[in-house]
Amino acid sequence: MTQPDPTTVTATAAxxxxxxxxxxxxxxxxxxxxxxPLVHVLExxxxxxxxxxSTKQHREMLEQVNEVLDLHPALTDHLDVFQHGQGVNExxxxxxxxxxxxxxxxxxxxxxxxxxGDTTTAAGTAIAAFNxxxxxxxxxxxxxxxxxxxxxxxxxxxRLISLVASLHLAPSERARHNLLxxxxxxxxxxxxxxxxxxxxxxxxxxxxxVTDPRLRALLxxxxxxxxxxxxxxxxxxxxxxxxxxxxxxxxxxxxEIDIFIxxxxxxxxxxxLAPFIDSCENIIVTTPLSYPDFVHAMSRxxxxxxxxxxxxxxxxxxxxxxxxxxxxxxRPSAVASGAVRLVGTDRDRIVAETEQLLTDSQAWARxxxxxxxxxxxxxxxxxxxxxxxxLTRTRSE
Numbered sequence: 001m002t003q004p005d006p007t008t009v010t011a012t013a014a015x016x017x018x019x020x021x022x023x024x025x026x027x028x029x030x031x032x033x034x035x036x037p038l039v040h041v042l043e044x045x046x047x048x049x050x051x052x053x054s055t056k057q058h059r060e061m062l063e064q065v066n067e068v069l070d071l072h073p074a075l076t077d078h079l080d081v082f083q084h085g086q087g088v089n090e091x092x093x094x095x096x097x098x099x100x101x102x103x104x105x106x107x108x109x110x111x112x113x114x115x116x117g118d119t120t121t122a123a124g125t126a127i128a129a130f131n132x133x134x135x136x137x138x139x140x141x142x143x144x145x146x147x148x149x150x151x152x153x154x155x156x157x158x159r160l161i162s163l164v165a166s167l168h169l170a171p172s173e174r175a176r177h178n179l180l181x182x183x184x185x186x187x188x189x190x191x192x193x194x195x196x197x198x199x200x201x202x203x204x205x206x207x208x209x210v211t212d213p214r215l216r217a218l219l220x221x222x223x224x225x226x227x228x229x230x231x232x233x234x235x236x237x238x239x240x241x242x243x244x245x246x247x248x249x250x251x252x253x254x255x256e257i258d259i260f261i262x263x264x265x266x267x268x269x270x271x272x273l274a275p276f277i278d279s280c281e282n283i284i285v286t287t288p289l290s291y292p293d294f295v296h297a298m299s300r301x302x303x304x305x306x307x308x309x310x311x312x313x314x315x316x317x318x319x320x321x322x323x324x325x326x327x328x329x330x331r332p333s334a335v336a337s338g339a340v341r342l343v344g345t346d347r348d349r350i351v352a353e354t355e356q357l358l359t360d361s362q363a364w365a366r367x368x369x370x371x372x373x374x375x376x377x378x379x380x381x382x383x384x385x386x387x388x389x390x391l392t393r394t395r396s397e
Contacts, residue, residue, distance in 0.1 A: 019049035020391045023110040025099065027057030027081065027121030029065050030310050033291060034116050034139065036069035037198035037380035047388055051110075053102070055095055055121045056080045064290050068203065081121075088120060088153055095124025103132045111391050112137055112166070118151075118158035130164035137387060140194065141168035142175030143330035150234045150328050151309070158330070167390045169383050171313075172333040172373055192382040193375020196313045200295065201377045208292040214284055215260070215293055219300060224257050225284075226250070226354070227301035229308050230325055231264035239345035240269065243305075243325055244276030246350035251280040253351075254358060258282050260297065262289045303357050303364075305350070312340050313374050321367035323353050338370035 022042055026035045035052070042050035054062060054073035059082040066073060079098035081091055103109060113129045115122040116139040129136045138161050145155050162168065168184060170176040171194040179189045210216040218225060230243055251259055261277070263270055263285050270285075277283045289297060298304065299318040304311060307325040315322045316339035323343045324335075334340040343353045357364045 020047055020388070021108055021111045022048050022050045022114060022387065022391075023053055023102075023112075024050060024114045025053045025055065025121065025125045026116060027055035027062070027095070028119050029058050029061040029291065031116045031119060031121065032062050032065040032069065032071060033199045033310070034195045035114070036065075036071050037195045037202060038114070038139065038383050039071060040202075041380045041384045042387075045384065045388075048384070053079065055098065055125075056082050057091065057095075057119065057121045058082070061288065068206070068208065068290070068292055069199065091120050092124045095121055096128045099125045099128035100132065103128065103134060110134055112387070114139060114387075115161065116140055118143070118154035118161070120153070120157065123153075123157035123160055126161045126164050135166040135390070136161070136164055137167045137169065137390070138162065138165040139169045139383065140171050140175075141165065142170040142172075142177075142179040142189070144175075144178045145328040145330040147328050150326075151330070152233055154309075155330065167386060169379075169386060171375070171379070174333045174336075190382070190386040192386065193377075193379035194313050195379040195383065196310060197317060197372070197375050197377045198380045200314060200317050203292055203295055204299075206292070210293055210296050212262075212286055212289055212293045214286040215262075215289065215297055218258060218260055218284060219296065221258075224302045225300075226257060226259045227297050227304045227306075227320075228259060228261045229264075229304075229306045229311060231266065231269060232307040232326065234327075235307055235325065235345060236268065236272070239325075240272045241276070242345045242347045243350065244273040246347045246354075247273075247283060247305075248276040248280055249347070249351050250354055251277075251283050253355070255282055257302070257358065258284055260301075261285045262287065262294065262297065264288065303354060305354065315339070316370060316372040316374070319368040321357055321364060323350070323357070325350070333373040337373045338367055339372065341367065 024035050024039050026032050039050055039052050042048040052071055052073045081094040112135040114137040115125050126136055148155050168179050168189045169192045170189055176189050176191050265288055298315055301320050304315050304320055304322045312331045312334045322340040324340055325345055327344050335342055343349050
């Protein structure tokens with residue numbers, strides 16, 4: 001498959017006997033953020049009849065993403081998979097069964113199903129689509145940490161999806177190289193960039209006000225701050241205690257700087273961090289932020305400490321250095337660009353690497369001015385063109 005031309009999407013419509021039925025299935029906040037730009041492009045094209053479908057894996061967090069990014073998922077009551085305290089296997093079985101039922105009962109079956117990333121929603125949907133012989137398109141394909149247990153279960157999920165996908169939309173040349181190394185046919189791999197950049201441009205253009213009172217007070221104060229997010233399963237326990245100890249040490253050493261933590265909703269995370277951070281006057285803890293608020297928080301931070309996958313992609317857009325609180329990353333392009341540095345969870349290393357960025361302006365500038373390896377905000381258009389090419393060729397075979 002040659003690199004698709006976004007301008008051909010509308011022209012290709014004449015070749016279709018009906019609009020191409022594309023289901024875009026997502027269930028978490030990061031997925032919603034990244035599929036929204038593609039859904040918008042598909043909706044504007046006469047070639048496609050897209051249907052956004054949510055499994056509600058992150059029910060509450062997803063509702064505000066749907067609202068601010070103008071996503072309107074179809075009503076699918078039997079695909080409401082969220083349940084407090086459920087295990088990965090229980091969640092996966094619900095997604096497989098729910099998507100399978102959707103396919104079987106659909107008056108008009110989909111021409112393809114699109115999934116994004118490496119969540120349990122994406123993996124379960126991939127299995128259901130494959131078993132029903134529905135072509136699967138994988139957004140953000142080809143990310144690899146090469147450690148099947150880290151991140152868990154995401155590394156296993158993304159490898160599984162690659163085995164059954166018909167089209168792989170890679171965010172970078174490195175991701176494409178990974179897929180070719182796994183003997184994925186080259187004509188099924190397209191480098192599009194990452195749609196998270198499209199979403200950032202979309203939400204920034206809305207210029208929405210800050211709604212979290214603690215974030216609003218911090219921004220109004222003008223004080224420099226470090227933004228911290230941590231929630232990865234592989235960091236639970238001792239690694240998270242090391243992170244808490246590092247944050248306490250940084251707060252004590254730099255009373256002139258605030259540390260702002262939108263804390264994940266898992267109560268275990270707060271219970272682990274609390275002994276280290278609760279008594280620090282310049283550590284500000286708040287509840288999980290809405291997506292627009294989190295964009296505000298990222299864009300004005302001096303440094304970000306995070307174990308998030310998405311932050312590695314988003315922060316370079318704003319020129320904010322990221323110290324990654326993980327031992328491995330499936331996004332080495334961000335590290336290679338210089339925008340992200342892998343520091344792990346050792347207390348002393350976290351403190352030393354952060355101290356360097358706080359005290360060495362040249363070190364900070366080198367990271368802040370690194371190029372973003374994930375594209376220029378046109379990934380959704382390239383993805384739609386690749387979809388059009390795949391589906392029109394499939395119809396002619």
